[in-house]
Amino acid sequence: MRTLIVYGSRWGCTDEFAEFIREQLGDEEFVIFTHIDTQDPPTVADYDRIIMGGSIVYGRIGRKLKRFMEEYRALLLQREIGLFLCTLSGEEHARKLFTKVFPRDLREHAKASCIPGGMVHLEALSPISRRIVTRRFKTLDTRNYEVLKDFARDMKRFKKRTPAS
Numbered sequence: 001m002r003t004l005i006v007y008g009s010r011w012g013c014t015d016e017f018a019e020f021i022r023e024q025l026g027d028e029e030f031v032i033f034t035h036i037d038t039q040d041p042p043t044v045a046d047y048d049r050i051i052m053g054g055s056i057v058y059g060r061i062g063r064k065l066k067r068f069m070e071e072y073r074a075l076l077l078q079r080e081i082g083l084f085l086c087t088l089s090g091e092e093h094a095r096k097l098f099t100k101v102f103p104r105d106l107r108e109h110a111k112a113s114c115i116p117g118g119m120v121h122l123e124a125l126s127p128i129s130r131r132i133v134t135r136r137f138k139t140l141d142t143r144n145y146e147v148l149k150d151f152a153r154d155m156k157r158f159k160k161r162t163p164a165s
């Protein structure tokens with residue numbers, strides 16, 4: 001199975017999650033990953049499985065990841081795909097954000113999807129952003145690796161066969 005992980009990350013949290021997913025997928029997998037903000041993706045059609053992830057910054061996902069999903073939409077719908085979103089929002093709002101940033105057809109087609117929380121490195125932010133973020137979110141580290149483990153397990157699971165297939 002050839003797997004491509006395409007993600008966008010502003011301060012490294014999604015980066016870390018992408019690396020963790022890669023570890024969880026295991027050695028038998030051939031996994032390449034691409035930080036979409038700084039690298040061009042390899043030939044996407046060469047991959048059987050494509051996992052896409054991004055982080056929410058001021059209510060939006062990165063432009064390049066959005067463009068990637070638009071550009072490769074038709075191909076993505078013919079591949080096994082997984083989606084993950086980093087956010088500090090609580091469960092209900094996080095789910096709304098997930099619905100907003102990932103197109104419906106990709107969400108419905110995804111073999112697995114998850115919202116594993118997020119993290120802010122305050123020292124990396126400007127004083128203004130620091131003030132906004134600390135006022136807005138009670139907890140600045142909601143990373144949940146169990147959610148990512150389940151996600152990777154679901155991605156690896158073989159599709160159930162019906163008796164007729």
Ligand SMILES: Cc1cc2nc3c(=O)[nH]c(=O)nc-3n(C[C@H](O)[C@H](O)[C@H](O)COP(=O)(O)O)c2cc1C
Pocket residue numbers: 008009010011012013014015054055056057058059060086087088089117118119120125129133
């Ligand atoms: C300046 C800033 C703005 C953010 N805005 C939002 C937001 O609007 N909604 C939200 O749920 N999380 C927001 N977050 C939380 C990020 O989604 C979270 O920290 C994420 O893990 C960042 O991942 P990254 O380092 O890979 O970019 C914000 C974080 C920062 C630093």
